[in-house]
Amino acid sequence: MSTLNADARRIAIVGGGAAGLFAAATALPLGASVTVFEHMPRVGTKLLITGKGRCNVTNNCTPEEFLSNVISNPRFLYSAINAFSPADTVSFFERQGVPLKTERGRRVFPVSDRSADILRALKAAAKDATFVYENVTEILTENGRVTGVRTAARDDFFDSVVLATGGASYPLTGSDGSGYALARAVGHTVTPLSPSLVPMTSPDPVCSQMQGLSLKNIALTIRAGGKKVYEDFGEMLFTHFGVSGPVILSASAHLRGLDFSHVSAEIDLKPALNEHALDARLLSDFSKNANKDFANELAALLPQKMILPFSDRAGIDPHKKVHDITREERRRILRTLKCFSVPLSGFRPLKEAVVTAGGVDVREVSPSTMMSRKVANLYFAGEILDLDAYTGGYNLQIAFSTAYLAARNAASD
Numbered sequence: 001m002s003t004l005n006a007d008a009r010r011i012a013i014v015g016g017g018a019a020g021l022f023a024a025a026t027a028l029p030l031g032a033s034v035t036v037f038e039h040m041p042r043v044g045t046k047l048l049i050t051g052k053g054r055c056n057v058t059n060n061c062t063p064e065e066f067l068s069n070v071i072s073n074p075r076f077l078y079s080a081i082n083a084f085s086p087a088d089t090v091s092f093f094e095r096q097g098v099p100l101k102t103e104r105g106r107r108v109f110p111v112s113d114r115s116a117d118i119l120r121a122l123k124a125a126a127k128d129a130t131f132v133y134e135n136v137t138e139i140l141t142e143n144g145r146v147t148g149v150r151t152a153a154r155d156d157f158f159d160s161v162v163l164a165t166g167g168a169s170y171p172l173t174g175s176d177g178s179g180y181a182l183a184r185a186v187g188h189t190v191t192p193l194s195p196s197l198v199p200m201t202s203p204d205p206v207c208s209q210m211q212g213l214s215l216k217n218i219a220l221t222i223r224a225g226g227k228k229v230y231e232d233f234g235e236m237l238f239t240h241f242g243v244s245g246p247v248i249l250s251a252s253a254h255l256r257g258l259d260f261s262h263v264s265a266e267i268d269l270k271p272a273l274n275e276h277a278l279d280a281r282l283l284s285d286f287s288k289n290a291n292k293d294f295a296n297e298l299a300a301l302l303p304q305k306m307i308l309p310f311s312d313r314a315g316i317d318p319h320k321k322v323h324d325i326t327r328e329e330r331r332r333i334l335r336t337l338k339c340f341s342v343p344l345s346g347f348r349p350l351k352e353a354v355v356t357a358g359g360v361d362v363r364e365v366s367p368s369t370m371m372s373r374k375v376a377n378l379y380f381a382g383e384i385l386d387l388d389a390y391t392g393g394y395n396l397q398i399a400f401s402t403a404y405l406a407a408r409n410a411a412s413d
Contacts, residue, residue, distance in 0.1 A: 008033045011410050012149050012158040013129075014136045015179065016043030018122070019382025019399040020164035025125035026407035035156070036126070037149065039135035039174060044119040046166065046173035050354075050396065055115030058089040058400070059393035060106040066397065070389040071196070071253055076362040077387065077398065080370070084404035086397055096121035104234075107393050135178075139163075139186050145376040160377040160410035164403060167356025167383035168193055179384045180359070187374045189361040191386045195353030197395075198252045199244035200265075201345045206309045210238040213305045219271035220247045222255065222344075225262045230254045233271065243342060249354060250391045252347060256357065260346050267340040269302065279334050286330070290323035297322050301337070310336060355395050359386040370406035379406035 009032045013020045016038030024034045036043070050056065059066065063081045067074045090100055090108060098121045099111040110117045138150040139161055148157035165179025180190045214237045222230040236245035243265060255263070270278055289297050295318035298307045311318040314336040316329050325333075350356065364373050365380055372378040381403035389395050 009160060009411050010158045011035070011160045011162065011407070012037060012136075012156065013162045013164055013407075014139075014149065014182070015164035015166060015382070015384075016040070016131070017164065017166050017175065017382065017399075018044070018047050018396055019166070019403040020162070021119075021122040021126050022400050023162050023164055023381050023403040023407035023410075024129040025122060026404050027411040028126065028128050030408065030411040032407075032411040034126070034129040035132055035158070036129050037132050037134060037136045037151070039133070039178070041133060043131065044122065046170050046175050047119050047122075048115050049170070049173065050115055051109065053115050054109050054113045055118045056107045056109055056391075056393040056396065057093060057100065057118055058086045058108045058397045060090070060102045060108050061086055066394065069392065069394045070387065070398070072357060072386055072388050073362045076365075076367045077401065079368045080401040080405050081397070083408075084401045086393075088404075089397060089400050092125075092400075093118065093121055096125060105392050136182065139182050139375075139378065141186055141375055141378075144374075146378045160379060162379040162381055162403075162406050162410055163360075163384055164381040164399075164406075165384050167359060168350055169195065169353040169356050171351050175356075175383070177356075183360050183380075183384065186372075186378065188364055188372065191358045191361055193350060193356055193358040194256065195347050195350045195355075196253050196256070196357040196388045197249040197354035197391050198350075198352060199239065199348045200242050200248055200252055200255075201348060202242035202265075202342050203345050204242075204342050206313070207238050207242050207342065208240045209309050210305050211240045213238045213303055214245065215267070215269070215303070215306075217271070218247070219268035220251065221266040221268070222251050223264050223266060224255075224258055229258070236267070241348065242344070246391060253388075253390050255347075260344060263344045265342045265344055267342070269337050269340055275334060275338060278337060279330070282330055282334065286322050286325065290321070292322050294318055294320045294322060294325065310340070313340065354391065355388045356383055357386075357388045359384050362386050368405070369409040370402055371409060377410070379410050381406040 011032050011034050013023050013036045027034050098117050101111050134151040136149045140148040146161045166175035168177030216235045220232045230251045232247040234247045236247050314332045370379045382399040
């Protein structure tokens, strides 16, 4: 640890994920003595798997645009996102030697496409903290003020405590919801928890038939009772239970509280072509390959794994010769290419969600400092709070912005 004067603020950070490490990195240059408590064998486990291991670290947008992509309690984040913006996040990591790039949807990733580089940068910035790999079982308080933390081994005393334990998704990474119990024990309300950015289930056997198939550059429309409720463009994945992938995770955040009795995902497999242009292509291809089996002709249009399910959905024998396909059958092919519909029945469990919706009630936390309104010198950062946003780097930015405010204020008198 670095040399500190006797008046240095002693800060305990509970949780060694993105928010906890960034809080440590923020407090240390302010002269604080920082101890990070992590109940997993190592820090940053969940961070390593974010963005399919690539780590979508932020979104290249303005604070105003950022807030428009926050689902729960965006107004609460006004001070935090203006104190530490997406541009500040980019500057921080590039100063730490991690070059970044911006991709579709203004998503920001490390140029290396390695989340390990983001974790390495955070650990380097927090290297002067003391890391204690023990489970915090209680926040110690006296007369309405934090005094320290308790583990199975001992009581440790601190001037401030930052709770950055994450949510309840991906419990095997340490994000197991344990922080909510610590918050409740000192008088905080935890709003109901639910999955956000989560795969969705379907009763349609076509999903398991195409399990593992990833579709790129498709247009997705979600309908509920025939009404359009969401649309997107990008990549999706079929699984044994239903559907997943970026556009599905994004869609899930828009479907909370929805009655799933009449919900469907409509997939446009050829969004670059309108119906007239696609029909012209079908006619041209059919005339060139008149003696082929329909299944073989489809190989030029669709992934192999989709050919038989598609033929079945269009109601055409895959072994039928192309020259025998009728005008009505061609219309069915066209309709199925532009609207491959899959019924949806609900969400996968919270433990499979990217983000937890719900958490510590933000009405009990100061938005300008992240300090508890119930216990002096207790601060909150990251997913433990009732804050969540759409996919695209927004949720990690929430972690960094709230951690910045929490740590900066915890390190001051």
